[in-house]
Amino acid sequence: MMQAGAQLRRLMFSMSTLEELGEVLSARSNFRENLRTALWSLMGTVPVSRGALLLHDARRRTLTLEVARGVTLSPGLQVPMPPPVARALCRLRRPVRAASPPPAVSRLVRGSPLFGAMAAALVIPLRFKAELVGVIAVGEKYTGAPYGAADDELIMVMANYIAIGIHNQELLRHLESANTKLRRKVAENRRLYRDLEGIYADTVRALGAAIDAKDPYTRGHSDRVARIAVAVARALGLPEAEVNALRIASHLHDVGKIAVDTGILQKPGRLSDQEMTQIHRHPTVSYDILSNIAFPYPDVALIARHHHERIDGAGYPDRLGSEALIPGIRIIAIADSFDAMTSDRPYRPALDLEEAIRRIREGVGVQFDPAATRAFLAVLRDEVSGSAPDPAIVPGLTRHFPAAEVAERLAGIVTELDTFAARP
Numbered sequence: 001m002m003q004a005g006a007q008l009r010r011l012m013f014s015m016s017t018l019e020e021l022g023e024v025l026s027a028r029s030n031f032r033e034n035l036r037t038a039l040w041s042l043m044g045t046v047p048v049s050r051g052a053l054l055l056h057d058a059r060r061r062t063l064t065l066e067v068a069r070g071v072t073l074s075p076g077l078q079v080p081m082p083p084p085v086a087r088a089l090c091r092l093r094r095p096v097r098a099a100s101p102p103p104a105v106s107r108l109v110r111g112s113p114l115f116g117a118m119a120a121a122l123v124i125p126l127r128f129k130a131e132l133v134g135v136i137a138v139g140e141k142y143t144g145a146p147y148g149a150a151d152d153e154l155i156m157v158m159a160n161y162i163a164i165g166i167h168n169q170e171l172l173r174h175l176e177s178a179n180t181k182l183r184r185k186v187a188e189n190r191r192l193y194r195d196l197e198g199i200y201a202d203t204v205r206a207l208g209a210a211i212d213a214k215d216p217y218t219r220g221h222s223d224r225v226a227r228i229a230v231a232v233a234r235a236l237g238l239p240e241a242e243v244n245a246l247r248i249a250s251h252l253h254d255v256g257k258i259a260v261d262t263g264i265l266q267k268p269g270r271l272s273d274q275e276m277t278q279i280h281r282h283p284t285v286s287y288d289i290l291s292n293i294a295f296p297y298p299d300v301a302l303i304a305r306h307h308h309e310r311i312d313g314a315g316y317p318d319r320l321g322s323e324a325l326i327p328g329i330r331i332i333a334i335a336d337s338f339d340a341m342t343s344d345r346p347y348r349p350a351l352d353l354e355e356a357i358r359r360i361r362e363g364v365g366v367q368f369d370p371a372a373t374r375a376f377l378a379v380l381r382d383e384v385s386g387s388a389p390d391p392a393i394v395p396g397l398t399r400h401f402p403a404a405e406v407a408e409r410l411a412g413i414v415t416e417l418d419t420f421a422a423r424p
């Protein structure tokens with residue numbers, strides 16, 4: 001619980017820093033100041049006390065120390081950077097452990113007095129497309145814990161972000177003597193910044209995985225809910241901003257489970273009233289956490305708060321009825337329930353697909369919104385019958401099912417629901 005909590009806090013911190021970093025790195029202000037902010041942000045996210053940022057000059061074949069913190073090295077210090085090593089570092093796309101570097105880059109990491117002097121533990125490539133723009137080196141973590149895969153993932157999201165910024169700043173610096181071609185490149189890079197979606201998606205997915213990691217039964221749950229919800233939202237023709245909000249909310253809807261005892265989440269038997277009350281708090285906690293983050297799309301926190309509401313008003317935490325539920329909520333409710341039904345849970349094994357479909361059908365107009373259910377079942381029908389080019393639901397199923405029979409059953413229910421909707 002402690003570990004998942006710390007990881008969450010870290011990811012949340014990095015999400016807000018990324019946004020600020022974007023503004024700083026695309027500003028025309030003092031270049032070195034911007035690099036310092038970038039390095040500080042990355043160090044604060046890990047967190048570490050020693051770090052240095054070096055820029056790569058491909059023509060001079062050197063790395064030059066620009067800014068450092070917690071180490072007694074002066075800016076301007078240089079490290080030779082032979083082109084094959086720069087290319088190898090670029091191709092790695094992950095931080096290098098200074099204690100065990102891959103052979104292609106070991107000459108740089110082991111042979112350079114700079115990394116030794118600062119007791120670097122990680123050497124992180126900063127790359128823009130196939131070009132090495134610089135390197136960040138950091139020491140051991142504050143906690144003394146070893147670096148793991150989750151650290152690597154988070155660090156690379158930030159490093160890629162910083163690299164785009166450096167590349168853009170360098171172009172800006174050369175802009176004085178610019179021609180139109182260069183101006184076009186700067187504009188292209190600025191667009192890259194405005195398009196934060198990729199970086200957001202990575203961070204949000206990492207955050208969702210951290211939530212699921214708390215409970216082995218929910219591993220992969222957030223990711224599957226997001227895939228299902230997005231497919232249904234697209235089928236219903238929701239605007240792209242609402243689809244993106246729903247994707248983020250789906251990854252993060254259960255973040256409030258961080259406040260629920262792991263013992264309760266994994267309890268195999270019946271829950272007491274008191275335990276149930278604890279479980280029922282998680283959407284409100286999700287809301288409290290997420291409403292502090294400035295997402296680029298509206299209603300993310302709201303969708304997470306209401307993912308357990310029902311259209312008959314018997315859900316929780318606010319017992320909202322049908323009218324109060326925006327489309328994103330109606331969709332996530334069905335995606336979340338379906339994935340819970342078809343996954344193993346501490347108190348029962350996964351239901352087979354036919355049984356899950358029967359329960360979903362039974363819930364129409366009571367628990368689930370008819371239009372969202374119809375769209376969901378139609379997407380599932382196309383996937384089961386093999387006519388969907390990019391299936392979102394079926395790849396998440398673990399139990400075998402008779403495809404032809406299930407497809408026929410689904411087609412029948414979809415027609416039934418069409419009649420239901422057409423009724424005056």
Ligand SMILES: [Fe+2]
Nearest residue numbers: 253254307308
């Ligand atoms: Fe939930």
